[in-house]
Amino acid sequence: MKLTGARILLECLKREGVEVIFGYPGAAITDIHDQMAETKIKHILVRHEQAAVHAADAYARASGKVGVVLVTSGPGATNTVTGIATAYMDSSPVVILTGQVPTPLIGNDAFQEVDIVGITRPCTKHNYLVKDIDRLASTIKEAFYLAAAGRPGPILVDLPKDIIQGETEFKYPRKVALRGYQPHPEPHPKQIRKAFDLLLKSKQPVIYAGGGVISSEAHRELKALAEAFAIPVTTTLMGLGAFPADHDLWLGMLGMHGTYRANMAVQNCDLLVAVGARFDDRVTGKIDEFCPRAQIIHIDIDPTSIKKNVYVHVPIVADCRNALARLLELAGKEQKSRGKPLVKPSDRQPWLDQIKKWRETYPLAYEQKPDGPIKPQFVVEEIYRLTRGKAVITTEVGQNQMWAAQYYHMTRPRTFITSGGLGCMGFGLPAALGAQVAYPGKTVIDIAGDGSIQMNIQELATAVEYNLPVKVAILNNQFLGMVRQWQQLFYNKRYCATPMSCAPDFVRLAEAYGAVGFRAEKPSEVAPIIKESLKIKKPVIMDFLVEREECVYPMVPAGSSISNMLLV
């Protein structure tokens, strides 16, 4: 049966199980909006296209489904670029549909025309310009497949207006076969065996897990493996929640602002098991001094991540969950044939004792005086305590992000949503909206700074319109805190371009949008405001006026080895 391009597109989305689209309209996509009214797909109208991508990205990270964005051509498309780069750096499955001028006008400097395919080529996993309506359905199917397969990533599909308005027979392909893309989810048995042998022999092992464990839904296997071999576990910022923070084997996050014991454990281990992580520079510090005496096992779905920065002794190209499952199978067999546990507690105890000593020497610490200024770490800890660790946390970027990572102890995956790879300020509020759409019943809290929150503050309108009762906790120090910290520590406190003396009254701003606002100026006001906000079924801004010149510690100065942490 003959359908218009717009109908075909929506039929494809329906078959892909899409329930919600984040977007912003425009001339190029009016036909799509017209047809959307007849479907069951919910359209969330944001107030800036960048926020649409962040929201769809967070929706994907929270739900495990592919996030979908629909924006118009020209400025609508260019406004998505920052959001796309964010999703790209964090390997998040998002499909971005952009309108485009009619095909005869492409390349003519037409009204609201941009070469978005050219602009996003380096920051999408793949992108398409649909020039033939008969290829529309298969392109959409490919886009959804690629977004989620192997190492996930953002896929952009550019839709010229004449394609959307055209007509053809609708046929939805049953499967996708891409000659150039064959992900490799099953590990090579020989590599698994090699890894297993190293695990048995190791005296001071560490597991270093990243975002890949969460995308692969491998958190149960990770815990089982850590327990089977009694291996302490650290995660990256993207991996927080992949391993429960209340577990005995938890080391805390590692890297530039990781815990003392996590960095020391990694630097002193004899075996590093890297799972679903990519040895990013925030984690490794000075590469040639990273992990000096260990053998390294690296499990990752993406072969380009393996041996990109760090030499790997046992590379395993596979989906994390499969690789960990195969290791567990071997462990089960070995344990059965031995008739006793694989690791004698006395074998591992010296290592665990050493780690305990590191923890006791330099724990994460700050001092909240009852009559002093509010400490930002105290705010995060109170939020943790009063939500009993069960909220879904999104963050902005900078000091607020690091304190959230350090002081909100995640125990489950898909509950900590942050811009890790790109470090994109303005991510947190739209991300909270996306997460709230994915988890309508849960408490979703954006931990923000006064700088970051203003980058997408207009999304308060979206929150109020769709009644997404997110809570925003602003750690308000009237500074761009992280840069100020660097200026304090390395540039002799020359605070240039970091103080922000003018800021809106966030309480009145919240109310102006139809949300609720609270302010705390004393430590005693913190808990009551949080408790009150959690009870209100509307969006809430909590403006916490915190200590202005507080620093995030530990800190590994850029270019330093992670053994050299500034601790106070």
Add this chain to the structure above:
Amino acid sequence: MAGLFSGRGFNIESLCVAETLDPNVSRITLVTSGSPAIVEQIIKQLRKLINVIKVVDLTETEFVEREMALIKVRAEANFRAEVLRIVDIFRCKVVDVSPKFYTLEVTGSAGKIEALLALLSHLGIEEIVRTGKIAITRSKK
């Protein structure tokens, strides 16, 4: 693909593309340089591109390589004979003639082209266009 190279700081020394027997498939022959670790990254990053079907590193294998060049060389009266002698020695062809210039077409290995250019540069090369190398594996004997 060019964006991949410039974005990641890899070096393209030469690049040659055309269709293969299958009109839906093009073959790119690319010459690059770098340490073994860099070359391994280049190969892996190329494989990651969705439109790339296969990547083969010919460097350590037995292969035949050729390149073509069109060279516009000064050929005024006293040089004309010298140019034609060189053309004869190198078995290349004259494809254009004018009072001031000869345009030569030469095909061969990189070594042959470099040698020809070295000789002609004494006479005055006006313009040169090179294709970049193409290569194909030698079959097993």
